[in-house]
Amino acid sequence: MARKIVAGNWKMNLLPDEGYQLIEDLSNFCEGNKLDNVEVVVSPPFIHLAKAAEMTAHSKLTISAQNCSDQLSGAYTGEVSVEMLKAAGVNWTLIGHSERREYYGDTDEFVNGKLKRTIEAEMTPVLCVGEVLEDRKAGKQEEVVASQLKGALAGFSADEVKNMVIAYEPVWAIGTGETASPEQAQEVHAFIRKYLTQTYSAEVANAVSILYGGSVKPENAKEIFGQPDVDGGLIGGASLKYEQFVKLIEIGQEVL
């Protein structure tokens, strides 16, 4: 069965001291509560990662990067390799977030290269996919998501895909306050699972966690997390506030 995950993506927010305080508080929360149903992951900016990983080395809180290089090492100014992440104690990373795709040119091919590095390094990648508003209006969400999955997963074996996490994040629902309805989320999640079944196997489809992302808040999480093909959330804005994120973890623990 797919793992249940509540993940936070801090994006380019929180200065180091604010970030470390939040890590400490979340780590204490995870230790103090019986979280036998959900895994909790947070993705701080690169500069916080090494210390955050050190702080959580013996905690149930998992630290993830937000991105990694598609190259192993060398003259790639501004990039961070998977080896560097691993050396810092970070074993997870988001890949292909829509903000990377939109502002920094992460094409499906590029995303595929980054995924290759993470799988070689035995890391857990969270592959992000999702359609823009125009595609949703044209009813092309499944077509877009299928094409992103095909491009990103090209060349991977079923066993390799089994170790990935997928996040469905409709771009029109990110940071906009507009959430996909639980039915809309379920529809695309079910489609992703069907895609994985048809392309790989039912075993792979059932092993891959599919997270929903896009304006998830304590007020709407119960219904979204309650959908049969939703295995958790990738949360932006609400992961920056301790009370809100903890509430989402509690809802995840109860509903997922």
Ligand SMILES: O=C[C@H](O)COP(=O)(O)O
């Ligand atoms: O990675 C997280 C998503 O982009 C969702 O962000 P949001 O919860 O602020 O809409």
